[in-house]
Amino acid sequence: xxxxxxxxxxxxxxxxxxxxxxxxxxxxxxxxxxxxxxxxxxxxxxxxxxxxxxxxxxxxxxxxxxxxxxxxxxxxxxxxxxxxxxxxxxxxxxxxxxxxxxxxxxxxxxxxxxxxxxxxxxxxxxxxxxxxxxxxxxxxxxxxxxxxxxxxxxxxxxxxxxxxxxxxxxxxxxxxxxxxxxxxxxxxxxxxxxxxxxxxxxxxxxxxxxxxxxxxxxxxxxxxxxxxxxxxxxxxxxxxxxxxxxxxxxxxxxxxxxxxxxxxxxxxxxxxxxxxxxxxxxxxxxxxxxxxxxxxxxxxxxxxxxxxxxxxxxxxxxxxxxxxxxxxxxxxxxxxxxxxxxxxxxxxxxxxxxxxxxxxxxxxxxxxxxxxxxxxxxxxxxxxxxxxxxxxxxxxxxxxxxxxxxxxxxxx
Amino acid sequence: xxxxxxxxxxxxxxxxxxxxxxxxxxxxxxxxxxxxxxxxxxxxxxxxxxxxxxxxxxxxxxxxxxxxxxxxxxxxxxxxxxxxxxxxxxxxxxxxxxxxxxxxxxxxxxxxxxxxxxxxxxxxxxxxxxxxxxxxxxxxxxxxxxxxxxxxxxxxxxxxxxxxxxxxxxxxxxxxxxxxxxxxxxxxxxxxxxxxxxxxxxxxxxxxxxxxxxxxxxxxxxxxxxxxxxxxxxxxxxxxxxxxxxxxxxxxxxxxxxxxxxxxxxxxxxxxxxxxxxxxxxxxxxxxxxxxxxxxxxxxxxxxxxxxxxxxxxxxxxxxxxxxxxxxxxxxxxxxxxxxxxxxxxxxxxxxxxxxxxxxxxxxxxxxxxxxxxxxxxxxxxxxxxxxxxxxxxxxxxxxxxxxxxxxxxxx
Numbered sequence: 001x002x003x004x005x006x007x008x009x010x011x012x013x014x015x016x017x018x019x020x021x022x023x024x025x026x027x028x029x030x031x032x033x034x035x036x037x038x039x040x041x042x043x044x045x046x047x048x049x050x051x052x053x054x055x056x057x058x059x060x061x062x063x064x065x066x067x068x069x070x071x072x073x074x075x076x077x078x079x080x081x082x083x084x085x086x087x088x089x090x091x092x093x094x095x096x097x098x099x100x101x102x103x104x105x106x107x108x109x110x111x112x113x114x115x116x117x118x119x120x121x122x123x124x125x126x127x128x129x130x131x132x133x134x135x136x137x138x139x140x141x142x143x144x145x146x147x148x149x150x151x152x153x154x155x156x157x158x159x160x161x162x163x164x165x166x167x168x169x170x171x172x173x174x175x176x177x178x179x180x181x182x183x184x185x186x187x188x189x190x191x192x193x194x195x196x197x198x199x200x201x202x203x204x205x206x207x208x209x210x211x212x213x214x215x216x217x218x219x220x221x222x223x224x225x226x227x228x229x230x231x232x233x234x235x236x237x238x239x240x241x242x243x244x245x246x247x248x249x250x251x252x253x254x255x256x257x258x259x260x261x262x263x264x265x266x267x268x269x270x271x272x273x274x275x276x277x278x279x280x281x282x283x284x285x286x287x288x289x290x291x292x293x294x295x296x297x298x299x300x301x302x303x304x305x306x307x308x309x310x311x312x313x314x315x316x317x318x319x320x321x322x323x324x325x326x327x328x329x330x331x332x333x334x335x336x337x338x339x340x341x342x343x344x345x346x347x348x349x350x351x352x353x354x355x356x357x358x359x360x361x362x363x364x365x366x367x368x369x370x371x372x373x374x375x376x377x378x379x380x381x382x383x384x385x386x387x388x389x390x391x392x393x394x395x396x397x398x399x400x401x402x403x404x405x406x407x408x409x410x411x412x
Numbered sequence: 413x414x415x416x417x418x419x420x421x422x423x424x425x426x427x428x429x430x431x432x433x434x435x436x437x438x439x440x441x442x443x444x445x446x447x448x449x450x451x452x453x454x455x456x457x458x459x460x461x462x463x464x465x466x467x468x469x470x471x472x473x474x475x476x477x478x479x480x481x482x483x484x485x486x487x488x489x490x491x492x493x494x495x496x497x498x499x500x501x502x503x504x505x506x507x508x509x510x511x512x513x514x515x516x517x518x519x520x521x522x523x524x525x526x527x528x529x530x531x532x533x534x535x536x537x538x539x540x541x542x543x544x545x546x547x548x549x550x551x552x553x554x555x556x557x558x559x560x561x562x563x564x565x566x567x568x569x570x571x572x573x574x575x576x577x578x579x580x581x582x583x584x585x586x587x588x589x590x591x592x593x594x595x596x597x598x599x600x601x602x603x604x605x606x607x608x609x610x611x612x613x614x615x616x617x618x619x620x621x622x623x624x625x626x627x628x629x630x631x632x633x634x635x636x637x638x639x640x641x642x643x644x645x646x647x648x649x650x651x652x653x654x655x656x657x658x659x660x661x662x663x664x665x666x667x668x669x670x671x672x673x674x675x676x677x678x679x680x681x682x683x684x685x686x687x688x689x690x691x692x693x694x695x696x697x698x699x700x701x702x703x704x705x706x707x708x709x710x711x712x713x714x715x716x717x718x719x720x721x722x723x724x725x726x727x728x729x730x731x732x733x734x735x736x737x738x739x740x741x742x743x744x745x746x747x748x749x750x751x752x753x754x755x756x757x758x759x760x761x762x763x764x765x766x767x768x769x770x771x772x773x774x775x776x777x778x779x780x781x782x783x784x785x786x787x788x789x790x791x792x793x794x795x796x797x798x799x800x801x802x803x804x805x806x807x808x809x810x811x812x813x814x815x816x817x818x819x820x821x822x823x824x
Contacts, residue, residue: 015742015766015768018766018768019765019766097787099785099786099787103776103780105786105787110768110798112798112799113768113798191622195797195798195799196798196799210603210626211626214622214623216628216629216797216799217628218799234821237820237821240821240823241821241823243823244823244824245823248823248824330427348818352816352818353431354427354430354431356427356430356522356525356814357814358814358815359814359815359817360814360815360816360817361817361818361819362817362818362819363818363819363820363821363822364515364817364818364819364820364821364822364823365819365822365823365824367823367824368515368817368822368824369815373511373824374511374517374815375509375511375517385607385628386522386524386525386607386608386812387524387607387608387628387630387799387800387812388799388800390812390813390814390815391814391815400798400799400802401802402768402769402770402771402772402802402803403770403771403772403781403786403802403803404764404772405771405772405773405774405776405780406760406764406773406774406775406776407773407774407775407776407777408775408776409646409649409652409653409775409776410775410776410777410780411652411653411655411656411657411660411776411777411779412656412660412777412779412780412785
């Protein structure tokens with residue numbers, strides 16, 4: 001099927017889904033049950049994907065991301081059921097008033113319409129993202145990576161059947177069968193049918209979508225995150241926050257990539273932080289001042305300040321003031337999550353106010369930037385742009401609104 | 413100056429403006445006063461624009477839009493002062509809670525950053541849009557039409573001086589000096605510096621921006637608006653709403669372009685509506701059934717249903733049911749404003765729920781879709797997209813938000 005045809009079907013399905021009310025939830029509960037009941041079908045498809053991946057020489061890290069187990073399928077099914085039980089984000093009245101001319105004005109939430117999702121190798125994204133879109137009343141066109149195609153196909157089939165069993169169009173969830181670069185390009189240009197395109201994946205994918213998309217896009221998940229250890233920091237707390245930010249899960253977007261340390265405490269703080277990071281063999285790349293204090297650290301280049309390593313590597317810079325830290329962050333931050341460790345009230349307030357990022361922390365790990373941790377429920381991604389939604393995007397961020405105006409003959 | 417250089421300066425200025433607090437308002441009040449005090453300077457620049465326009469053979473309609481008078485300059489100055497007196501949309505706490513792990517989470521409004529605006533011949537847009545952006549804490553890059561260049565330059569100079577007199581960077585407001593197509597293209601690609609681009613103008617401009625922009629865009633102001641006269645309509649009310657929607661100001665986006673009439677009342681309604689519209693010599697273009705009832709009406713083509721005339725022309729179609737009206741609107745609406753005239757409760761509810769547009773009306777003119785009429789204050793445009801903002805966009809829609817997280821050493 002062509003991408004345009006998928007778009008047409010999605011748009012028609014979205015019109016039905018927008019007014020499906022509780023049948024959405026019923027279909028999702030059914031889908032959650034079916035994912036678990038039909039786990040053999042999913043695992044068998046996944047086995048074929050893994051075989052093809054091994055034959056193609058895929059790295060072990062990628063194979064790990066691709067691999068499903070009974071436990072992972074159970075988690076997928078549970079995630080779908082949890083989304084089904086979340087409050088319906090559609091049809092909520094956001095505000096309302098009676099205007100002086102008697103018009104009754106109401107602003108209510110409505111579905112976005114048709115959401116496109118381009119993502120890479122994790123098959124659980126298929127059920128996670130589709131269930132969020134459906135619960136938010138939107139049809140979704142999924143364009144996953146070719147490595148996970150059979151797994152995605154099995155999951156999509158089960159979701160579609162659950163929708164149809166509830167009398168809803170299966171076309172509310174469609175998987176792009178052509179996993180070539182061409183199909184992604186076509187999706188990015190589907191202005192007549194797509195209300196928004198959400199890329200989930202590495203910096204290369206996000207950049208490509210940003211450069212090429214003609215449909216509205218929500219950029220997600222590129223995190224060049226910093227911790228700044230202020231001159232008034234509690235240095236034990238600083239070491240724990242840096243250790244947690246770098247090593248608890250280095251491959252995710254809310255992990256930290258650069259440490260900034262005020263020169264007044266650098267001599268005491270840096271050896272302590274290094275000792276903690278050595279437990280996980282973290283490689284440090286430092287500025288000149290850092291290297292003077294920590295012998296053996298390799299020099300950091302300009303490129304290091306701009307790199308999201310997603311690995312056990314940390315760039316380190318000694319700064320002479322809070323201002324220098326703020327300037328460095330303003331220059332290199334991707335606007336995801338930034339942290340200051342300090343006991344100084346004014347430094348904390350300035351950092352909170354002046355840093356331009358989705359999540360700005362005082363004395364806590366950047367690893368908390370997450371829909372669940374923020375109490376928003378499951379998330380479809382973490383937006384690093386400022387339009388529409390910023391930071392973790394849950395169900396409430398997956399809707400739009402419209403104005404309803406009830407009159408009795410008013411003209412202007 | 414290159415567009416990139418403008419972008420760099422805007423970004424630097426935006427960092428200062430974001431934390432300018434009440435100095436923003438003081439600068440705007442000063443700007444409002446100065447626009448009036450220096451009206452001769454503006455009118456003289458405008459005179460040169462008008463002369464050049466006449467020499468270039470500009471149409472009378474365009475010259476009218478371009479022309480400033482003392483009264484128009486006074487209105488511009490007053491509009492700036494009103495924006496200055498509106499509540500500051502930046503720094504408001506939208507929500508907040510303490511998470512179970514003790515993290516204190518707050519969601520607060522922040523400026524968008526740098527806003528680009530591409531617009532056509534009206535010089536008042538320069539002060540209207542710039543003052544909204546400034547009050548919302550964002551720097552603005554203005555790319556007006558070449559016809560109004562000298563007028564825009566005079567207005568911009570006055571705004572910049574007012575900012576500087578309050579100790580704020582003049583670069584918070586910059587006018588693109590190169591009014592070629594090339595400069596618009598470069599602005600659309602300024603991804604490193606522009607947080608959002610708002611085109612204000614005709615369908616051609618909006619389409620060009622949508623096709624070419626690589627920065628986030630908010631589409632505005634294309635309105636192919638419909639009135640549907642239901643079988644249970646009050647036909648006198650219907651005639652007034654159609655008359656007002658078509659003739660009170662045909663050149664604006666919330667004017668109506670197509671009338672749909674239920675066949676059960678067409679025979680009675682159409683002659684009555686025609687009689688009312690003839691007062692303003694409105695040309696009707698009708699479907700076959702319309703032409704059978706109204707002799708002399710020219711036939712409507714497929715293209716008519718999709719056309720925003722912005723003129724004293726109305727397309728007319730007789731439909732056999734509410735469903736047919738809903739289908740027609742779903743196909744041709746630009747998602748701006750749509751109206752049903754009916755006394756039937758269920759028809760009204762279905763129309764409100766099923767029509768996918770920024771503003772959906774029962775028994776009132778679509779001409780009310782406007783920031784002032786909706787109580788949002790001055791508007792920078794009417795969004796016809798679903799991301800970020802929909803319908804009239806005032807100050808509250810010109811901001812983003814961020815999360816502030818205060819901890820005492822939490823790690824994950």
